[in-house]
Amino acid sequence: MTDTLALVPSGIDTYRQPVIYMTEDCHVCRSEGFAAQTRVRLDLRGRWIIATLNVVKRGEWLEANTAALSISAWQAIGAEPGDRGRFSHPEPPASASLIRAKAYGDRLSEGDFTAIVGDTLDNRLSEIELAAFLTACTGDRLDEAETVALTRAMLAAGTRLDWGMQTVLDKHCVGGLSGNRTTPIVVAIVAAAGGLIPKTSSRAITSPAGTADTMEVMTPVNLDAAELRKVVEAECGCFVWGGALNLSPADDHFIRIERPLDLDSTGQLVASILSKKAAVGSSDVLIDMPVGPTAKVRSREAAVALGNRLREAGRQIGLKVVLHISDGTAPVGRGIGPALEAADVLSVLRRRSDAPADLRARAIDLAGELLQLGELADEGSGRACAEALIESGEAEAKFLAICNAQGGFREPSVARQRLEVIASRTGVLTSVDNRVIARIAKLAGAPRQKNAGVRLNVHPGALVQRGQPLFEIHAETSGELEYAHAYAQAHVDVMKIGEIAS
Known part of the structure; x- marks a missing residue:
């Protein structure tokens, strides 16, 4: 079976994106014409997934004629040690042309959104194609009818809980x-x-x-x-x-792309909120x-x-x-x-x-x-x-x-590393920049590190003295603490201090 390879777990966490690793001289790569970032289909015991291919040098950590699967790919296909999988080119996603149409300003129907959501859940769309779709929907690029259509498509693709006729x-x-x-x-x-x-x-x-x-x-x-x-x-x-309930599951795929791009879309926001509430x-x-x-x-x-x-x-x-x-x-x-x-x-x-x-x-x-x-x-x-x-x-x-x-209660703990940021002058705190203070907390490790973040000591309207702690950065490592502190020092106006009224 020239199109099959032994499957091994890579142990690499790629979040929700299935990734497969093959050596550059793998016989399947050569016979199928696979290259780095190619979308490949893997079939195993009646199940299939579509994943992104990463190519590595043989002998670095992967043996020839072996395919390593990311954690999400291994779980999605239900692989077990000793399995061999069959690899092939997937059919091109039917919704790719719809994404291009939206990028050029066309309006999409509920059927169009259903196709995009379906290809998203089947991992037929690449990261680039998903990013293109979400970018084409940013701002106010989805009108009211499209927003409702996307909401319905996202809702229909997952589980929907029913509590009878009660007010929920x-x-x-x-x-x-x-x-x-x-x-x-x-x-x-x-x-x-x-x-x-x-x-x-x-x-x-x-x-x-x-x-x-x-x-x-x-x-x-x-x-x-x-x-x-x-x-x-x-x-x-x-x-x-x-995310563990299959309620509007396409939204979690969209979030995975939106997070690093920091995208905001009115229509996508509405569809995300309402599809999950209805679900x-x-x-x-x-x-x-x-x-x-x-x-x-x-x-x-x-x-x-x-x-x-x-x-x-x-x-x-x-x-x-x-x-x-x-x-x-x-x-x-x-x-x-x-x-x-x-x-x-x-x-x-x-x-x-x-x-x-x-x-x-x-x-x-x-x-x-x-x-x-x-x-x-x-x-x-x-x-x-x-x-x-x-x-x-x-x-x-x-x-x-x-x-x-739900399984028990536990008390929150406190970060190992903490550092105060102090006021450089005496005056009245007039404002706090939400985006900058949030950025400081994220650089400190939040939310990945649960104990990381920022603890505020004062709020707008408070009288502060020079040298008084304004906020405290919490981190689990000294490197993250220093990183967040350096950003805070570069954005001294995160907390603006005005003159005291006479």
């Missing part, structure tokens, strides 16, 4: 505001009130932490659909990473939209426009969407990074005197709106009800119960 509540923040980790608190409050809130969350895309990253510090989040349902039926809520079975969704000069949404007008798009697209797929516009001028809480944000969440739930007041207030506002939306509180009394559930300790108890149902 959900909450989502569009992001762009560091430390705004209200979701765990909101879920605990709503579930304590008896509301059904099966919360699935994403990992960070361009931020130092997503809700799933933060919750993973305290409890397992990689639950499958059966495990999620068991937790929700027992405790009314959950904190689960959506988890939500009926009523509250969208938190922070607005500020360095947040993701820069103006109230932009927030209203995005909110209208979300509401209309939601209506067309059967979701009731309510918009909550919030202050996005500065980070929320003290922690920026998974463990640091987890500590803030716990301090609010535990009613500590030093808990971040802004995080507490935001979470209570949002939970109050959801309680009213789900008719768990009378109109106008939602906020008071939410606050009472915090003060009574019921929200904390529900939070711990959900964590225990």
Whole structure:
């Protein structure tokens, strides 16, 4: 069988991209005309995958006539030691021409998006083709009809949970505001009130932490659909990473490309949010939209426009969407990074005197709106009800119960390396650049290193003295700490200090 090779695991993590490694003088490479970055099809026992080929020199670490598979490729094909796989050229992806059409400004139909989503999930599209598609959709390049079409295509490609005729509540923040980790608190409050809130969350895309990253510090989040349902039926809520559930699975492929490119698309954002909300079975969704000069949404007008798009697209797929516009001028809480944000969440739930007041207030506002939306509180009394559930300790108890149902609760830990950044002058802190402070946290290792990030010591409006610590960088290694500190020193205006009013 001249088109087969022995398969071995490479042990190389390529995230969700299947990669195959062959030697440059491999007989399959020569006979099939494979070269570096060629897309190849691998068949094994009735299963197949399409992967990207990397070519290595024989003897470096790979034997001749052997193909090494990345971790994701090995798992996807279900390979076992001793297997031999058959390699061939895959058929060209039918959606490649649709991507080119979109790049030139053509409008795409739901069938077109379905083809692109299908080829994405089959790994028929290369990294370059996926990047081209997402780039062609950036900004406002998807109109309302295309946004709905993409949402439906993404939703149809995965699993959809069904909770019967019950009201199923959900909450989502569009992001762009560091430390705004209200979701765990909101879920605990709503579930304590008896509301059904099966919360699935994403990992960070361009931020130092997503809700799933933060919750993973305290409890397992990689639950499958059966495990999620068991937790929700027992405790009314959950904190689960959506990527493990096959809910709108194409979105995770898109995120993998969007993350390094730091791309933002209004239509893609709407499709990403709503397809996952509909997939988890939500009926009523509250969208938190922070607005500020360095947040993701820069103006109230932009927030209203995005909110209208979300509401209309939601209506067309059967979701009731309510918009909550919030202050996005500065980070929320003290922690920026998974463990640091987890500590803030716990301090609010535990009613500590030093808990971040802004995080507490935001979470209570949002939970109050959801309680009213789900008719768990009378109109106008939602906020008071939410606050009472915090003060009574019921929200904390529900939070711990959900964590225990998911596999147990653990306390956040603290980074080994820490360094303070101090004020160079006396004055009033006037602003914090959300994007720069988030960048510092990411350079320190967040979210990959769960304990890494930034801890804020002051917020806008505070009087600071020269030499006073403004924030503290947390890292797991000295190299990452120095890297983040150097960036902070090069961006001294991350925290602007103005004159004290006379």
